[in-house]
Amino acid sequence: MRKHYSLRYFTGQAMTGLWRNGVMSVASVAVLMSCLVVLGCFALLLVNINVNLDNVAQLNQIVVYCDYDLDEAAVEEIGNEIEKLDYIDSVKHVSKEEALEIMREQSGDYEELYSGITEENNPLSDSFEIMYKGTDETKVFDLEAQLRSMEGVRKINSVYQVAKTLDSLKSGIMLVFLWFLIILFVVSIFVIINTIKLAVYSRRSEISVMRYVGATNWFITMPFILEGVLIGVFASLIGFAIETYIYNYVHKMALVDLQMITVLGYGKIAIPLFIGFIVIGVITGIIGSMASLRKYLKS
Amino acid sequence: MIDFKHVKKYYPNGTVALDGVDLHIDDGEFVFIVGHSGAGKTTMTKLLLREEAVSSGTLVVGNNNLAKIKNREIPFYRRELGVVFQDFRLFPNKTVYENVAFAMQVVGTPRSMIKRRVPAILSTVNLADKLKCFPRELSGGEQQRVALARALANNPKIIVADEPTGNIDPKMSIEIMNLLMKINKLGKTIIVVTHEKNLVDYYKQRVVMLKDGKIVEDRVGGMFE
Numbered sequence: 001m002r003k004h005y006s007l008r009y010f011t012g013q014a015m016t017g018l019w020r021n022g023v024m025s026v027a028s029v030a031v032l033m034s035c036l037v038v039l040g041c042f043a044l045l046l047v048n049i050n051v052n053l054d055n056v057a058q059l060n061q062i063v064v065y066c067d068y069d070l071d072e073a074a075v076e077e078i079g080n081e082i083e084k085l086d087y088i089d090s091v092k093h094v095s096k097e098e099a100l101e102i103m104r105e106q107s108g109d110y111e112e113l114y115s116g117i118t119e120e121n122n123p124l125s126d127s128f129e130i131m132y133k134g135t136d137e138t139k140v141f142d143l144e145a146q147l148r149s150m151e152g153v154r155k156i157n158s159v160y161q162v163a164k165t166l167d168s169l170k171s172g173i174m175l176v177f178l179w180f181l182i183i184l185f186v187v188s189i190f191v192i193i194n195t196i197k198l199a200v201y202s203r204r205s206e207i208s209v210m211r212y213v214g215a216t217n218w219f220i221t222m223p224f225i226l227e228g229v230l231i232g233v234f235a236s237l238i239g240f241a242i243e244t245y246i247y248n249y250v251h252k253m254a255l256v257d258l259q260m261i262t263v264l265g266y267g268k269i270a271i272p273l274f275i276g277f278i279v280i281g282v283i284t285g286i287i288g289s290m291a292s293l294r295k296y297l298k299s
Numbered sequence: 300m301i302d303f304k305h306v307k308k309y310y311p312n313g314t315v316a317l318d319g320v321d322l323h324i325d326d327g328e329f330v331f332i333v334g335h336s337g338a339g340k341t342t343m344t345k346l347l348l349r350e351e352a353v354s355s356g357t358l359v360v361g362n363n364n365l366a367k368i369k370n371r372e373i374p375f376y377r378r379e380l381g382v383v384f385q386d387f388r389l390f391p392n393k394t395v396y397e398n399v400a401f402a403m404q405v406v407g408t409p410r411s412m413i414k415r416r417v418p419a420i421l422s423t424v425n426l427a428d429k430l431k432c433f434p435r436e437l438s439g440g441e442q443q444r445v446a447l448a449r450a451l452a453n454n455p456k457i458i459v460a461d462e463p464t465g466n467i468d469p470k471m472s473i474e475i476m477n478l479l480m481k482i483n484k485l486g487k488t489i490i491v492v493t494h495e496k497n498l499v500d501y502y503k504q505r506v507v508m509l510k511d512g513k514i515v516e517d518r519v520g521g522m523f524e
């Protein structure tokens with residue numbers, strides 16, 4: 001009964017505090033939210049890079065795309081040439097009709113995007129999926145060079161190259177994001193500290209009377225700590241909504257433009273991401289309010 | 300029981316506010332503390348409230364040795380004291396009832412108890428009919444009575460009043476003093492810091508006079524010089 005009453009009292013006080021210093025509260029939520037969104041993008045990017053790296057590492061695959069206007073004989077000629085090369089394990093011809101079919105299947109929700117495409121205006125070209133024998137770097141590079149210089153070959157997609165690029169990209173991205181994140185979190189803790197300080201200041205007379213009549217420090221500080229918690233909760237809820245929007249948008253783009261890359265469905269990531277947001281948001285809020293209440297918490 | 304033994308108090312800037320105070324006050328006593336401005340009267344009340352710690356000597360209140368009390372015990376110690384200030388310190392946006400109830404809420408008193416006790420305390424200070432008023436609707440004397448009711452809210456053994464009549468006119472002052480006498484008769488120890496000679500002379504209680512941080516007079520039924 002008493003616990004219940006206190007919780008209501010504290011939450012009421014915390015909400016009043018946030019409301020009274022509206023501008024600062026909004027600023028705190030906004031900054032912390034930006035932090036979380038950036039952190040979220042970072043995490044999602046990393047997860048996806050890792051998934052792709054895993055896929056790619058196991059593939060030992062090179063895809064060779066032929067020029068658009070080749071006739072069947074020319075394509076067949078290219079196939080024969082490829083089979084003669086060194087270090088090749090298998091070669092599979094994918095006609096442009098098959099390629100269109102595969103693309104349709106993978107598009108899932110976005111099938112309508114391909115509805116205007118028919119066999120006559122098929123924008124794709126014939127290709128060969130080549131599996132090579134191992135991971136000897138010089139041999140792979142050699143093979144890539146030979147394929148690239150063949151007559152009638154438009155471009156090659158080497159997963160080996162993709163993997164290398166992704167890997168170097170990964171550490172670069174990580175470093176930039178890490179610094180960005182550190183700065184953002186410092187700024188948001190700073191803003192939260194000031195918000196809570198302002199809330200304490202606007203209640204100083206109330207606090208002084210509370211101390212005279214014998215309120216304990218935790219009773220005095222609890223509403224302010226809860227204020228920090230609420231800032232964290234609001235920031236993570238809004239941040240999660242924004243993150244969801246961003247991810248779905250990017251996911252859609254990726255499906256259309258980057259068929260080489262696997263993009264995880266949001267369903268798999270949403271729950272851990274949400275929990276992460278709430279936990280980090282609330283902890284940051286608590287750190288901010290504890291820091292501004294040091295004086296009270298000590299004595 | 301309140302016991303000052305060789306109490307000295309220095310402020311960080313070097314001011315010696317109390318310079319060896321020995322004073323014993325029994326339960327149920329009524330004591331005036333008088334003295335010129337800067338004599339150290341408010342400092343004594345701050346030590347009693349444990350807003351400040353003694354610099355040397357010992358100060359014991361009831362079972363609490365205030366020189367040794369732990370920080371986390373201070374709030375519980377303060378519940379044994381009620382305090383009244385010259386400037387009332389009421390919340391302007393809370394009613395009389397809420398001002399008194401607040402003191403009980405913040406120490407975790409159950410609601411049902413608050414509902415019962417607040418009207419009873421307000422009738423002790425003759426304000427039973429002003430429950431729903433805001434402080435601005437009351438005279439200075441009435442506001443000070445609300446403050447006194449708040450000081451009584453958690454049923455303390457000791458009431459400390461620092462110039463409780465400093466901001467109100469003489470007629471109202473008598474009323475406040477009469478109330479403090481009445482509360483004293485109910486068994487509470489009362490310590491009143493004041494400048495007003497006529498009040499001290501009128502009530503003929505124990506008078507402790509401070510001068511430059513030392514006690515220079517301590518007489519029962521005493522008058523000002």
Ligand SMILES: Nc1ncnc2c1ncn2[C@@H]1O[C@H](COP(=O)(O)OP(=O)(O)OP(=O)(O)O)[C@@H](O)[C@H]1O
Nearest residue numbers: 310312314315316335336337338339340341342343
């Ligand atoms: N927080 C403080 N820091 C430094 N010096 C202080 C502080 N509080 C009081 N003093 C000094 O200590 C001395 C005693 O002050 P105190 O407030 O106890 O006097 P007082 O008897 O209550 O005076 P008054 O009648 O004017 O209220 C004064 O010289 C005062 O300037």
Ligand SMILES: [Mg+2]
Nearest residue numbers: 340341342461
């Ligand atoms: Mg004073």
